[in-house]
Amino acid sequence: FLLIRSFFFDSGKSWVRNDACAQLDKIIDVMVNHPEVRVEMTFHSDSRGTERYNLDLSKQRAEEVAAYLLKSGIGKNRIVARFVGEGQLLNDCGNLADCDELLHQINRTAEFRFLLD
Numbered sequence: 001f002l003l004i005r006s007f008f009f010d011s012g013k014s015w016v017r018n019d020a021c022a023q024l025d026k027i028i029d030v031m032v033n034h035p036e037v038r039v040e041m042t043f044h045s046d047s048r049g050t051e052r053y054n055l056d057l058s059k060q061r062a063e064e065v066a067a068y069l070l071k072s073g074i075g076k077n078r079i080v081a082r083f084v085g086e087g088q089l090l091n092d093c094g095n096l097a098d099c100d101e102l103l104h105q106i107n108r109t110a111e112f113r114f115l116l117d
Contacts, residue, residue: 009108011046011101014060016068024065027112028072038115040080041065046107047086047095055085065110080115 007023009015016024031037043062045054062081069079086094089107093099 007110007112008105009061009110011048011104011108012057014057014064016064021068024068024072028069028074030114031069031074031078034114036116038078038080038117039069039074040113040115041082042088042111042113043081043083044088044090044107044109044111045085046104047089047093047097048104051086055083055087058083058085061110 007020008017009020010017027039031039041062043058043065045058045061047054049057062083066076066079066081070076086107090109091099091103091106093103093107
């Protein structure tokens, strides 16, 4: 599998940013050229807000990205989406940590893995 982590969201938002569209288009290209490949996506959030809010936000992000892939012709059976909210932070910027915006941004991401059946 290949792990991609350079995919970010704005704080409190679920829409796909323009820079993220470029990343998604690369993923779509791989999937179109390799129909045996599935993609597993894991959506994270930063720790600001309640755990429930962040879990819901990461779910909304998963739905937005899945819709983008589906609209591009990728079959639903080739997309696995997980959402973890703030449950799997990628750094130490938990609820009580004093982190700057750049460190919080690292947690507002999605991980993509290509899987072979």
